[in-house]
Amino acid sequence: MSYAPERETTEGRVFTVTGGDWADVVGAHDPVHDERIVVNMGPQHPSTHGVLRLVLELEGETVTDCRLVVGYLHTGIEKNLEYRNWTQGSTFVTRMDYLAPIFNETGYSLAVEKLLGIVEQIPDRATTIRVMMMELNRISSHLVWLATTGMELGALSMMIYGFREREFILDIFEMITGLRMNMAYVRPGGVAQDVPAEAIKKIKEFLGFMPKRLNEYEDLLSGQPIWLARTKGVAVLDVTGCLALGITGPVLRSAGLGWDLRKTMPYCGYETYQFDVPTSDDADVWGRYQVRLNEMRESLKIIQQCLDRLRPGAIMVEDKKIAWPAQLAMGVDGLGNSLEHIAKIMGQSMESLIHHFKLVTEGFRVPAGQVYVQIEAPRGELGVHAVSDGGTRPYRVHYREPSFVNLQAIPAMAEGGLLADVIAGGASLDPVMGGCDR
């Protein structure tokens, strides 16, 4: 006796296996519309921008539920800061959002300076250098966004071009700070060292070719049917949604609200620079692409203005009880203390030696209190809440990281859309997990 119907074919005998009420069970379900599966995307996935994990419930290709899991890159930077002196803090915070280190450092330095009450004493040259470095960094960060988003949506050549130009900016950073990333260049009181003449030359070269390159990217992508199909009307989030979820930066501006802290709550003298705040009414991935592309053009304008107003002068606050005592210089083995400074503290000035020793071993004291400083980072509002107990180390430093806050928008953008648009929507937020998880 056979357990299943059988028939002879040219390939041999074929059994059709059925049993029980299986046919009824299958028949009761509509395989197209009832098939719900849960897909785990990440934490190791090339298009989640680092270690972001998405738990997606799918019905066919439509996302019905999306949950985010973060924290894979949590390194306890905020806790670590509490056991180092205030100056050493720069070295830690620069490693949070690794695509925008200058912003992390500047936000931190502005907070410490506000706690110290020395905001007015920061030399003009230091502030101008900070602005110039921030805008260069904004371009390099947006370039990584353009490059990786291009790659994820199928425009592979964009990735090569984006990283090529970013590399040029990183070379400028290396000339100025000694490091490509995580430079700890902006310090409480000023910046670590002055901008060398060859770096100015290189920035001018960059300003010369970059506008043309930006037009090339636009030529490459903007008319491309696939690019249009993958970005237009995808991952829409309007102004109400943005404000409720606390979304700031290019995503908010792509929804039509021109909220840019450089204009609305200026810091570092941004009110004296001529630039526009690009916005878009599309509120989709296309709008965010337009906003970021135009922001790079505005940043170029600001950098040009910085070069024009860069006058010789001090780069660190006058107060010798706060100013980092080193005069850094580039040696054969990299950045280090200049020989003149060492000759001075070792052979000429006892007081300089004492200052050097006390500041390096102990650090300066910051009067007790708390401040919140917010700056416009490439991803939105970067807020630094710094608390001092009056000692030489931070009592508490909290970063309001735009990546962390903005990632909350993914379920709102993704649910009800297609799986492939989760990638486009997530990429359009430009999350950096180093910043999100800290």
Add this chain to the structure above:
Amino acid sequence: MSEDSVVSSEHGMFGVGGTGDTSGFGGLQRLAVPVLESQRPFGGDFDEVVDALEEAYPQFGDAIERVVVDRGELTLHIVPAKIAEVCQVMRDDMALRYELLSSVSGVDYLGTDERRLHVAYQLTSMTYRRRIRLECAVTAQDPHLPSVTNIYPTADWQERETYDMFGIIFDGHPNLTRILMPDDWEGHPQRKDYPLGGVPVEYKGAEIPPPDQRRTYR
């Protein structure tokens, strides 16, 4: 800036006091953070903001513990149970309009304040281009606060982080779980009494002591 905001003064070179210990064996010392309170007029448009809240919120007297103006920033200390109500008024009143909750974070004032766990809410009014900080203090024994996620959905993750790091329980939060630390982690790392680990080194069983027990220049 008000008079009492000057809370710490330098004394001697680099603040050497007491024995002037420079050996570092004194270890890390945390200072008591002073409690500030400012009186009217607060200066700037801070009076206007406080007046607007007083007018829009009838229980103002019961909900506001004190007002602090320090370094050009306005802080309202709120009775913990009232924080959600105050946030609702701060967001909806036409004269206040704090549309954006920028940040929620905690601070542990261990040994300074009996209600040692503080939560700071940084609010931004885009209409009036103002910022304000609301602060609540709870004890470690009863670390409960109403959640503001109904008013500001952005508080979702930020409250989860504050719970994760400080163990503050936000009542009414839709999904108060750990966010940065692993789910099965014990303790709340940002608390000041959270034990820190040392680093064992391969030399005669020696260990680099935890950062708060190291020899340190104060």
